[in-house]
Amino acid sequence: MSGAAAWARALRALSLLAIDPEGLRGLHLRARAGPVRQRFETLLFTLPGPARRIHPDLSDTALFGGADVAATLAQGRLVWQEGLATQPARLILPMAERTPPHLAARLAQLLDREAGHGLILLDESAEETERAPDALIERLAFGLDLNETGWQQAQATLPAPADLDAARAHLPEIRLHPDHIATLTALAARFGIDSLRAPLLALRAARALAALNMRDTPNDDDLREAAELVFAHRATQIPQEEDEAEPQDDTPPPDPETDSADTDETQGDIPDDMLIDAVAALIPPGLMERLQNARGVRGMRGAGAGARRKGNRRGRPLPSRPGKPDGRARIDIVATLRNAAPWQPLRRQGESGARVIIHPSDIRLRRFETRSDRLLIFAVDASGSAAMARLAEAKGAVELLLAQAYARRDHVALIAFRGSGAELLLPPTRSLVQAKRRLAGLPGGGGTPLAAGLLAGATLAAQARGRGLDPALALLTDGRANVALDGSGGRAAAMQEAYEVAGYLRALSLPAILIDTSARSAPETAQLAHGLGAQYLALPRADANRISTAVSTTLDATAR
Amino acid sequence: MTAPYPFSAIVGQDQMKRAMILTAIEPGLGGVLVFGDRGTGKSTAVRALAALLPPIRMIEGSPTNAERAEDSPDWAPPPDGAIVERPTPVVDLPLGVTEDRVTGALDIERALTRGEKTFEPGLLARANRGYLYIDEVNLLEDHIVDLLLDVAQSGENVVEREGLSIRHPARFVLVGSGNPEEGELRPQLLDRFGLSVEVRSPTDIEERIEIIRRRDAYETDNAAFLAHWRAEDAAIRDAILAARAAKPDVTTPDDILRDCATLCTALGADGLRGELTLMRSARALAAYEGAAAITRDHLRRVAPIALSHRLRRDPLDEAGSVTRVIRLTEDVLG
Incomplete structure (x- = not known):
């Protein structure tokens, strides 16, 4: 999709939001900060209705209202502060990819309440693993991507406000034909969209489009456009035609303009295939990979066994500190009173009546020390040599470790390396069923790109750290590297690279364990473990118990 | 709202x-x-x-x-x-x-x-x-x-x-x-x-279409839609009230208790909470349907929802526990 087309699509979504804000809820925009996004935001604020800017660190008090402690103390009576969500408004959330799960849950509930709230997610994520919460994206009608759009391409603007107002007035008149419902629902199913919110939102969009075009009932063009706008970013599969054997991304996506010109000739019912082409053309290439990556990437919380971290909600108590109550931190009453006590005689001179006079500066907040969640990254060598030897046993060992991870409530991730590179089979998740399924389906064969596997592990570990997890690496290999990072063969070069990457991992001070799966362990493997700073364990002599003990010891080292 | x-x-x-x-x-x-x-x-x-x-x-x-x-x-x-x-x-x-x-x-x-x-x-x-x-x-x-x-x-x-x-x-x-x-x-x-x-999301297209149709009617023609379903909701509410009243009178034959126990042992469910829930939910179902006593048919229908999460389970076992319960129920109850 060209940049100009993306911009046209964004404008379309904005116009529809102006027409039916309650029904369509909002949109999810992927765009880095820059002039194009600035322009989009300017247009966003021209839409009718109140708009409020919120941020991912928003406290519950700020969102839903609550007592304003500082003002309460200053005035000596209870002062309520109105929340941003008390009145229906369009909430604009920049840095949406940093939305913590609790805020996402609150916002999702707010949208479900159908009190007229809208939500605009401005997602600035740079990496594929970062993404605004799926629970929110799913509830919003549109998904846009303006990363490829240049300033020159973003010149078109919205229809005149008068036209939008007229369309909004016309909206209640729109009547749907039962066939429209059937068409859009069936289409959503063919794109592998499970959630039934998608066809509902598409219907709403079709209605709004009909209103915009001053029709009484949506026609085929409206339906197609609604499907394009709502389904394209949700699709999990591209419907396979009998004659369409080549993969989608080899052919340049057909221009939407020519597409609609084609279909204009077919009056009456448009065949589903035509709709499918229209939507498929908008599905970004590489969608499937992105889905794989995005699935399960979500900051889950829970008390883990990882490294220590300071927090204000739970854990081992630490001495309290002065601070401003924000609705999330708890006030340490005793410390606050103790701090206010010496000043009481002095403060009472000015006023009378109050028993205790406390100033905002007296407030002490509680702090706790908690442990972050642990992530166990399995890097499994699925090369031909390992498969020959004992891939099955390695899988068995991983399953054992998975069961252990379950007991410790750890997150797990699975990387397999074989052939020319490494692949992230399972992004960090707590769903062990998924981990087991991916592992069972892991084929063996090909060369041993050990360096690529290690590098993938290192990247994932760094990302996990960024999200507050505490990673550890379990490497299962026979140590016989023969594919270098650039995909070329050669044992010596490949081993050399593996050592270099191992040094890099060691510098990350990532706790690691190397489980040697070869039938006869070679000294190089032990040397690699040394290079990694990892504990070395040879599988031939290791029984189930030894593996668990070894892994526990290694992992417990993280906690210290 | x-x-x-x-x-x-x-x-x-x-x-x-x-x-x-x-x-x-x-x-x-x-x-x-x-x-x-x-x-x-x-x-x-x-x-x-x-x-x-x-x-x-x-x-x-x-x-x-x-x-x-x-x-x-x-x-x-x-x-x-x-x-x-x-x-x-x-x-x-x-x-x-x-x-x-x-x-x-x-x-x-x-x-x-x-x-x-x-x-x-x-x-x-x-x-x-x-x-x-x-x-x-x-x-x-x-x-x-x-x-x-x-x-x-x-x-x-x-x-x-x-x-x-x-x-x-x-x-x-x-x-x-x-x-x-x-x-x-x-x-x-x-x-x-x-x-x-x-x-699960329904896979049947007709069913999906019906869901969307109703939801759409709910959103666009709210008053008429609610009026249409209010009577049915009231019928369910009355049935719930009637069942609450009838519940103490539903008898529990000893055979049924034996069946509950057999079923739970066969499934390896921990503790006795399984039996109790199974019996109580079967009784509630019997009361809801106006039966005088719990029958095996009631047990059969509540067993999957009362027991599937109580199996002593391997965290890595992905075989659907519901299927296991249904299969075992068939075995035990015949």
């Missing part, structure tokens, strides 16, 4: 609807856990259930929804309000809620401004005699889960913090929903739910 989507208008999802009706008949079952994909109508069903529940009688202004003066906790304002009818409370417990909000805590504003030590009741007090609904229950933070486990078990909320020593009744039906792809639920919490249902 518009009226919630009518319960009777929910297409399909019979297991989920049955489980919810059973908890309405027998609050002692211990609630429902609904696990399934996004957009399958989990939240819709819970909110619809609230509208279906018969109202409760309570003292006006009671923080714990007490009906009689002696049930009112001593920290609450004197229970001298009139007795009023209120809808059964359905309280949302959001993710990321703080411990204070759940259990209740010292009323900080009053403590600071007036130097008074008063208790500000939390969500558990509000949910007393009603429902506590947790969306995405599997993502709930562990320390909140621990807290709920304890209260759900004892039916009493005990607060010992910040110089307060407070206790009040907190009996509620726990309703949880979540998406298993996003994380596992702690087995201890799993066990606290009486019934568990797995919901």
